[in-house]
Amino acid sequence: MVSLSKRTALCRWFQAGLTVLVCLCTTGCWDSLEIEQRAMVLGLSVDIAQVPSDDSHFATERNTGNASESPRPLQVQGRPESEAATARATAKETARMPIRLTAQIPIPGRIPLGPGESGGGGANNPSQSVWVVHSTGETVTEALQCLQQQVADPLFFGHLRVIVVSREFAQKRGLSDLMDYLRRNPQVRRTLWILVSEHEAAKLLATAPPLKRVPTLYLISTMDQAIRLGKFPTEFLGVAESKVVMKGRDMVLPYVDVQHGETMLLQGMAFFRDYRLAGVVTGIPGVYTYMELCGIRQGGIVDRAQLPGGSWVVLQSYRRRRSIRLQMVQDQPVFDVYVHIDFHIHQTSGDPLNLSNPATLRLIERRESEKIISAQKDLIRRTQQAGSDIVGFGEFVRAYRPGWWDAHIQTKDRWREVYKTLPVHLHVKSRVRVYGMRAR
């Protein structure tokens, strides 16, 4: 019995050994690549190259805060209709618009390990801890290949957190091929942010406030904090990818700009029609209105309500609820959007105002509601003109009236036509909850 069990045990070990041996012999460390041998691309910027003819134009520079002045970017200030018109650019046009990529790669030795200040030199200046490389190419892949030729280590996109796209690029060329590349590449994360920059994207990527060790991480923390403070909805790449292919919805992306040459300003959002930028909403109320209509619970934006008699109140929303009612009137969808917002009052214009009076509070609430409704109307009108259903009314129709949808709509283009004249009735109810430590 012992001999038998011994034999089988020997067999088993022989097999285990064989397994390991085969592993070792048939394989090498094909995919092993040390972390410091990867050129970790933390941020990318995509512009339309100004000098398309010069294909072999490599520009490598150490970014030292006062980056070399690039040609002045195009200022595109058009009405949404014309923007939509330019969006219908042909493939031929695309070919004439080469891409200019800028990559931000951290320099390993420059970024200290651990919380202390003891590290390599340049730890105090975040802009010196990264290496900025430029390249151009007809497509993203070609541009990246061109980039790879300048960087010895293989580029690694596992930690790619931000792609800044210039408004010009998003408008003229569209994000279709860029997003296709991002979908295909297994290294790219879906929590990546695509930011649309008003001016040159490369410049935005180089903004380096001394708050973080790596400039890109500053951009990321800007976005993360914006979400936490209720300044912006969660619209990272994965969300945008889902929305852009939905039949009854379009994507929005954050719209940013450089301010004073060194900080990033989150100034609004860009809305898209398919993969092309269809317009931008700037200013706090625009984003705020979008978040209301989408029913994002987290509030946080401060707003000032003007009261009759010259006094005013500063309100901060902290919670919202939204419900949407869809009715079919004469076989056409009609929407009622009910938004309920809770406010804190942060500041008033001063003494004559008595908040402990319920009538005053009601007045404030009514004023604020009116203001919000007008902002919402404005947003819906603009998106209707652009044919970009960012709130996703179409999704509601598809979800709750599938019979009608299947009979009349079916495609995104047809929904877009319907959306342009879609009646949306807005109902806003504001509620002031508390007004701070002051009793009146």
Place this chain on the structure above:
Amino acid sequence: MIHKTVYRHITVMEAVAIFIGSSFGIGILALPRMAVEAADTGAPLLTLCGLCLTLFGALLITLLARRFPNDTVVRAGERVIGKWPARLMGVCLAVFFILLTALGAREFTTVVAVAVLPRTPVEATTLVMLLLAASSVRNNFTSFAYIQLFYQPFLFIPSVLIPTLALKNAIFTNLLPLWGNGEGHWWAGMASVAALLQGGFVLGFLVPAMIEPRRMPQVLLWGGIFIGSVYLLFVIASLAVFGSMEIRNLMWPTLEMAKITMLPGEVLERLDAAFLAIWVTAAFAGLYTTYFIASLVIKDVLRFEDHAFLSWALLPFIFMAAMLPPNVVQVYRAMEWLGRIGLVLTIGYPLILLAVAWMRGVREERGLPEQADSTL
């Protein structure tokens, strides 16, 4: 050689574990896409229907087992439809499960190659996977049950964790309408979903080794609940997160879902590679089952005493079959066809056996012997 007799020893819990382990495979990675392609937002409903189809197949096996509590499916077939027809069917089953093992391994290594090990040849990873399965297939049924039971937590924890964490980004309207927009091809979709669950055929070999074969319906119930809830959870979560249109764009939606989930506290920023690594256990459990079934079927057909040496004997064939499809498209097409054929075998065959047995009135003599005549 001494004729081995082994006591009945598989408990109900182990049987449930075997059933679950057989059904958790690599198919789950593509499941949401398959379901959405067939039924749009009706994917959860379709998955439920597919599960019902599978459970129906399992029920047939259970009924057969109730009639022949001491025989495996193959041996019961010999008693019902005669020796040679049953052997022929046995050969078909064996070939089917060999191919299923091969394609399962290939599918998994394709995922691995695309997602984490792009430069490692598929041959190497496939061979490692098959060697792992083959070295385990040598074990007897008890160890098979133990191994399946042991890996349950590693299947369930990520299957619950990842969809739940991903639900943070869910949009409710993505799930509506429940039956999907437009015309779906529901029957084909159901077949595809049910085809993922064909490892459940192992129940047909389980019965002679179970302590209480009468409690087989319980196994079916619990197994169905667990498998169904996890399958539905994956489909619902990925549908709610991505929407039906985006899922069509994603090769392996479940893996993408792991990509957007972040462990609380940001210990790991994305879970896809970790999920895939843990999912090796699921792939192993699935492969192990189909490989095991293939060797058991051959053992029964050829009346071998022991199936151990078959594990190495089958390995070259399985490896070659796994290497046949040239690209990922062909892998999935082959899976689809094989799955359809497999349904005919794994559901149709027990159905025919039951019908014939009922008409001819063949049934096992009552009472269970303490020892089962089997080397399981």
Place this chain on the structure above:
Amino acid sequence: MTLWSRWMKPKSGPRKQPLPPDKVLQEYKSQKFDGHVKKALRLIEEMLGENDDLVIRDFRVCQTHDAAAAYFANIVNRDTSNENIFRPLMDMKPSAARARLRGRALREVIVKEALHHEEVYLRTDMIEVIEDIMHGHTAVFVEGCDKVIVVDARMVPHRTPEQPYTEQVIRGARDGFVEQLSTNITLLRYRLQTPNFRIKMMKIGRLSRTKVAVCYVEGLVRPALVQEVLDRLKMIHVDGVLDAGTLEQFIEDNHWSPFPQVQNSERPDKCVASLLEGRIVILTDGTPFSLIVPAVFVQFYQTMDDYSERWLMASLVRLVRLVALIFSLVFPSIYVSIIAFNPELIPTNFAVAVAGGRAGVPFPAVVEVLVMEISMEVLREATLRLPQQVGGALSIVGVLIVGQSAVAAGFASPITVVIIALTTIGSFATPAYNAAIALRILRFVLTILAGFFGLYGVVVGLILISNHMLSLRSFGVPYLSPVVPMNMQGLKDALMRAPLWWMWRRPQQLDPIDSRRLAPGAARKLLSQNSNTLDPVKPRRLR
């Protein structure tokens, strides 16, 4: 040299070739003591005469009967032999009746009336007598007596039971086994005073003739298991058994597994606890280590402290130990696969910093980790062998200096040093040395696999290991047994340590005959009884 000299040396007559040791006794198998002292002594001379420490002391019993005592000089306690053997025998009152005594009658008079030493054996076979002399007993031959009287007056140097080094406890008994089997049995009997406590003795080793005691509690353990243990022990035909570890390697189930399938312990309280659970304890003469069979994996991270501390603390500590165990197994391999294969998993800040830390290191992570691991093992082995006074200093200094200078020299990144340190500390937290060593070896395998395949390789390796553990059996008990196959009663003492009143059954994987630990209803009574005598709320007269 021997070969050369043998060849060169001319054959000088028919020199008798010395027989191999175990053949010698065979030659004298048929020899019996027949009452002739001279003849017996000649035999003894012939066999043991070459030993210079053999003493043959002639004397006379009752002044009439010639007698002789044969023993080895140093192993016999002089006081005992003087006082208890020679004095009573020589002092026997001579009388006519006694002078006529022969055979059985003579023996009875000597043993029952004169010799007042308690441990006396009677032998007829000369082989047995010789074995007894070898064992350290004194053989007394009396002319005309029908049997040889063997008196146990052995004295072997021994130490007193003290706290075992390998299994220290915070709270619990401070005594440990010693080398003498008799002392060890004493320690067990002292703790377990049931009449069902059984000890089966046997001698193993053709030359060493080591005493082995198989201890169990009848009525708890299955007789088949006892028989199996005895059978396996009987199958050992080896020249010498010097330690319990030798025995362990002969009776374990799978000789090729890295995992120990027999538990060893120096603690009598642990042995008694195992006996009470329905296990079998094997004690070996000459070693303080006892063997406990059957053993399952969970035993290797349980300690006696777990049971003496309160259950919640004990469970937490056990959980910590389990985490340390898993850490020590997988930490380096996961580190390697994250660094070299999937750096996208860790947070970006950290990834950038890690890349900075590794920037100057010339080796791939897997080589770096392996080199550091090996040097750590060397350090550990070195401190183990060093004299204690030096060892402590060396270990601390060694770790500090090696780690610091490795980083300073650009030989390893600081994070690697941290990982290795955590791993090593983790492996020390495993109470059983032999289980820790198994995991330490497997850690290397996993690290190499990680170097080839990344996380995929690690998981494949872990699956291989767990499949092996799942197919492993110790005396038929599945190795991972309270967990798989699942057993709720066993699980109460596997990952956690349930309250003692809740663990009312013995571990079911051992299939004990009497499975109740706690008397029926005892737990309920325990929980309901709560009289609160000194409760201040109670009226004083009721207190």
